[in-house]
Amino acid sequence: MSIKFKVLPKKNPQDITAPEKFYATSVANGETTLESLAEMIAYQCTLTDTDCYAVLRSLERNMLMELSQGRIVKLGHVGTFQVSISAAGQNFEEDVTATDIKKSRILFRPAKKLKQMLGTLSYQKAN
Template identity: 30%
Template sequence: MKYKLVERGKPGDPDAPKKLYASPVKTGTKTISSLSGDIADISSLSRGDINSVITNLVERIPKDLLEGNSVSLGELGTLRISFSSEGVADEADFHTSKIKGLKVIFTPGKLIKEELKRAKFNK
């Protein structure tokens, strides 16, 4: 895995000395189409079949997340919704407009975690 060194200051302390930190280098982007082709090369399914399944999965996941479900994708990992809200002293004062920062949390599965432990780094 490629990395570069990036100089960063300490958040909240502009006078603190800056330090160098490793940052991953993005070397490209894999699209659904290219992933489908890669998977088709090692399976009995066609690129179109795989592309259709991935596209349908991507369309389905947000619906399940918004219904309050976590979505387990086996060895790939699990997706779940998280958010924060402003605090109120009394329940009657709470309104959904106080909910902020809706995001999706991805927790990698065991296989991905094990593979990441084998990472080798190149500057």
């Protein structure tokens, strides 16, 4: 299996007058849904796809709940998820309040096995 890529021109945002350069950009090869994952897992064990789907939905709900409480969610050989925030700076510690928080996002840090998988990929230019 290989990851397909296409070539796109991009301008340098720091120097708009500079000539464009061309960069390889990955091309998605479809998507896999929770239902599809449940079917795949069901074929690899003794559970039904409905049982697997229920477990995956429960994982989804529990991850949302745990992340919303500020916990780091570790998913074994997949990686960890954590909420991160960006905030405006203040001159004094006592001036910092929740209203200074401008944005939040989910950080994902891949586990070792997932990082190793990246090293085994091959690439093919899309037609």
